[in-house]
Amino acid sequence: MKNGSLSRLWLVVLALALALAVLGGCSKKPPVVTEPAPVEQAPVEKIAEAPKPEPVQPKGPDYENLEPSKYGIEDVFFGYDKYELDDAQMGVLNRNARILKEAGVTVMVAGHCDERGTIEYNIALGEKRAKIVRDYLVSLGVAPGKVKQTSYGESRPFNAGHTEADWAQNRRAHFERP
Amino acid sequence: MRATCFLVLAACCLGSLPALAQGGGRTEVSIEHTATAVLKTDLRVGDFRGLGDDRGVQETAARLREVLANDLLLSGLFRVGGPGFPDKELPFSWTTEATVERGSDGVLVVNLNLLSWPDRQLVLTKRYKPAPEQVRTTAHHFANEVVRTTTGSEGIALTRIAFSRGRGDRRDIYVVDYDGEGLLRLTANRTLNLCPDWSPDAARIAFTSYRGGQQGLYFLETATGAVRQVLSMEGLNLGADWSPDGKELLISLSKSGDPEVYRITPEGAIVKRLTVSPAIEISPSWAPNGRELVFTSDSSGTPQLYMIDREGAGKRRVTFEGKYNDSATLSPSGEWLAYATREDVLTQIVVMRPGGEDRRIVTDASWRNCEDPSWAPDGRHLVFASDKSGTSKLYVYDVVENGFRQLTFGNDPDITPGWSH
Numbered sequence: 001m002k003n004g005s006l007s008r009l010w011l012v013v014l015a016l017a018l019a020l021a022v023l024g025g026c027s028k029k030p031p032v033v034t035e036p037a038p039v040e041q042a043p044v045e046k047i048a049e050a051p052k053p054e055p056v057q058p059k060g061p062d063y064e065n066l067e068p069s070k071y072g073i074e075d076v077f078f079g080y081d082k083y084e085l086d087d088a089q090m091g092v093l094n095r096n097a098r099i100l101k102e103a104g105v106t107v108m109v110a111g112h113c114d115e116r117g118t119i120e121y122n123i124a125l126g127e128k129r130a131k132i133v134r135d136y137l138v139s140l141g142v143a144p145g146k147v148k149q150t151s152y153g154e155s156r157p158f159n160a161g162h163t164e165a166d167w168a169q170n171r172r173a174h175f176e177r178p
Numbered sequence: 179m180r181a182t183c184f185l186v187l188a189a190c191c192l193g194s195l196p197a198l199a200q201g202g203g204r205t206e207v208s209i210e211h212t213a214t215a216v217l218k219t220d221l222r223v224g225d226f227r228g229l230g231d232d233r234g235v236q237e238t239a240a241r242l243r244e245v246l247a248n249d250l251l252l253s254g255l256f257r258v259g260g261p262g263f264p265d266k267e268l269p270f271s272w273t274t275e276a277t278v279e280r281g282s283d284g285v286l287v288v289n290l291n292l293l294s295w296p297d298r299q300l301v302l303t304k305r306y307k308p309a310p311e312q313v314r315t316t317a318h319h320f321a322n323e324v325v326r327t328t329t330g331s332e333g334i335a336l337t338r339i340a341f342s343r344g345r346g347d348r349r350d351i352y353v354v355d356y357d358g359e360g361l362l363r364l365t366a367n368r369t370l371n372l373c374p375d376w377s378p379d380a381a382r383i384a385f386t387s388y389r390g391g392q393q394g395l396y397f398l399e400t401a402t403g404a405v406r407q408v409l410s411m412e413g414l415n416l417g418a419d420w421s422p423d424g425k426e427l428l429i430s431l432s433k434s435g436d437p438e439v440y441r442i443t444p445e446g447a448i449v450k451r452l453t454v455s456p457a458i459e460i461s462p463s464w465a466p467n468g469r470e471l472v473f474t475s476d477s478s479g480t481p482q483l484y485m486i487d488r489e490g491a492g493k494r495r496v497t498f499e500g501k502y503n504d505s506a507t508l509s510p511s512g513e514w515l516a517y518a519t520r521e522d523v524l525t526q527i528v529v530m531r532p533g534g535e536d537r538r539i540v541t542d543a544s545w546r547n548c549e550d551p552s553w554a555p556d557g558r559h560l561v562f563a564s565d566k567s568g569t570s571k572l573y574v575y576d577v578v579e580n581g582f583r584q585l586t587f588g589n590d591p592d593i594t595p596g597w598s599h
Contacts, residue, residue, distance in 0.1 A: 014516075015584060111396050115547075117481075117504070117520060120373065120461050120474075120594075121460060121476075121502075123416055123460070124416070124437045124460045125458065127413055127414050128436070131436075151414070152370070155347055157346050162544055
C-alpha cells in the first residue's frame with residue numbers, strides 16, 4: 001500500500017516536471033532583463049570609536065518560550081484515583097529536575113484526571129497529583145519559585161476517547177509553560 | 179381545606195395522570211413504580227382575555243396563560259386543565275382568569291385572578307403593569323401567588339439555575355430560568371469558570387474561576403453583572419456554598435498543602451478551618467439549619483460523605499455503600515440528601531434520608547454519567563448534569579413523582595448547576 005502510493009507520488013512529480021519543461025520550451029518570450037535598481041547609500045556617519053563586538057555567548061534554547069516537552073521534560077502518569085509516586089515516576093522526575101535546574105526555567109505542573117468521577121473531586125485529585133510532583137521536584141533542589149502548580153481535573157483531556165488506554169493518557173501531571 | 183385533593187401515586191413522568199377510581203372527593207391513581215403518595219389539586223386555567231384589538235394585548239394574554247399553566251404543571255402540585263387543555267373537565271377546585279388591556283399611558287395593565295370553582299368566589303386578585311420583557315416574570319409571580327394561596331407552599335416559578343457551559347478550559351457561567359427560558363451568559367473571560375452558587379437573596383453568585391491562571395473565588399453581582407475576586411489562595415479555591423443566612427460561605431482550600439474545608443466571610447476572611455487531614459476534603463454543603471455541613475473526604479481510601487458541625491466537631495460518616503460518593507447536598511427542608519455515586523464506570527444520582535434510610539439511585543445506566551445535584555427551594559425538585567445525550571446537559575428530577583425533564587439544550591456541555599433559593 002505504502003509503496004504503491006509512494007510510486008504514484010513519484011509519477012505525479014515526474015509528470016509535473018515534464019509539463020514544466022515542455023511549457024518552458026514552448027514559451028518564446030524574450031528574456032527579461034531586470035536592471036538592478038540603484039541602491040541608495042545611506043550616509044555613513046563617522047563614528048569616533050566603533051563599538052567593540054560583544055563576545056558571543058553560546059546561546060542555549062529559549063526555554064521560557066518553549067513547551068517543556070521540547071527540551072526533554074516528560075509528563076508523569078498516574079493510576080486510577082491515585083496520587084502517589086512510584087519508582088518509575090520518580091525516575092522521570094529525577095531527569096526532569098536535572099533539566100529544570102540546568103535551564104533555570106519556570107514551569108507549570110498541571111494535574112489532569114480521566115473523565116470518570118465528579119468534576120470537583122477530579123479537580124482536587126489533579127491538585128494532589130500536581131502537588132506531589134511539585135513537592136518531589138523541590139525536594140530534588142528545584143527552586144520552589146520555579147515550579148507553579150494548578151489542576152484542570154477532567155476538563156482538559158489529552159485523549160477524547162472513553163477506553164482505559166485513553167483514560168491512562170489523561171491521568172497525568174503535565175508540564176507546561178506558566 | 180376547601181381544595182379537593184387527589185391522591186396520586188408516583189407517576190413515572192410529569193404530564194397526564196390517568197384517573198382510575200373516584201370517590202369521596204379523592205381519586206387514587208395507581209401507577210407502576212409507586213413510591214410516595216402525592217396530593218394534587220385540580221386547577222382550571224380559564225379565560226385570559228385581551229381587551230381591545232391591540233395585537234400586543236392579545237399576544238400578552240396568550241403568553242401569560244401559557245406561562246402560568248406551565249408553571250403550575252412544573253410545580254408538581256396541580257393537575258391543570260380547562261379550555262384548550264387535554265383535560266377540559268376535571269373536578270376543579272380553582273380557576274384562574276385574566277384581563278389584559280393597554281392603559282391610557284400605553285402601558286400594559288394585567289389583572290390576574292384566582293377564583294374558587296365552581297362557585298367562582300374571588301380569592302386572590304393581582305394587578306401588574308409589566309414592560310413587554312416582563313410578561314413571563316408576571317406570570318411566574320402570579321404562579322407563586324396561586325401556589326401559596328392554594329397549597330400553602332412557596333413556589334419556585336421565579337427561581338433560576340446558574341451553571342457552567344463550554345468545553346475544555348473555556349467555560350462560562352450562564353443562568354437560565356427554572357423553566358428553561360431566559361438563557362443568559364454572565365461571564366466571558368476565556369478561562370474555566372465553574373461551580374456557581376447563589377447567595378440566599380440571589381443578589382450574588384459565587385463561583386470558582388481560573389482568571390489570571392490561578393484558581394480563585396469570585397462573586398458576580400446579578401443586578402449589574404460586575405465580577406470581583408474574593409479569594410485567591412495558592413491551590414484550590416473550590417466549590418463555595420453560601421450559608422442559609424448569607425453571612426458565611428464554605429469552601430475547599432488547599433493552601434495548607436491538602437484540600438481542606440473552611441468557613442469564610444463574604445469579604446474573603448477565613449473564619450475557621452473545619453477539617454485537618456492529609457486526604458482530600460471537598461464539596462462542603464450546609465445543612466439548612468446552618469449548624470452542620472456535609473462534605474466529601476477520601477480519608478478512608480475512597481471518597482465518602484461525612485457530616486460535621488459548624489465548628490468542625492462531631493464528625494460522622496454518612497455513606498457506607500459505594501466506593502465513590504461526592505457532591506452531597508441536603509434539601510432545604512432537610513428531608514433528603516442528594517449526591518453522586520459511582521456505580522462501576524458510571525456516576526449516578528442518589529437520593530436518601532440524611533440518616534441513610536430510603537436510599538435510592540434515581541438514575542440508571544441509560545442516563546450515563548450524572549453529577550452535581552442541586553435542590554430547588556421547594557425541596558422537591560433537583561437539577562443535575564447528565565451526558566445521556568452524548569453531551570452533558572442539565573435535567574430536573576422530581577423526587578416526589580420520580581419524573582425528569584430536560585432543562586438545557588445545545589451542543590456545548592453544561593456542568594455544575596446551582597439552583598437559586
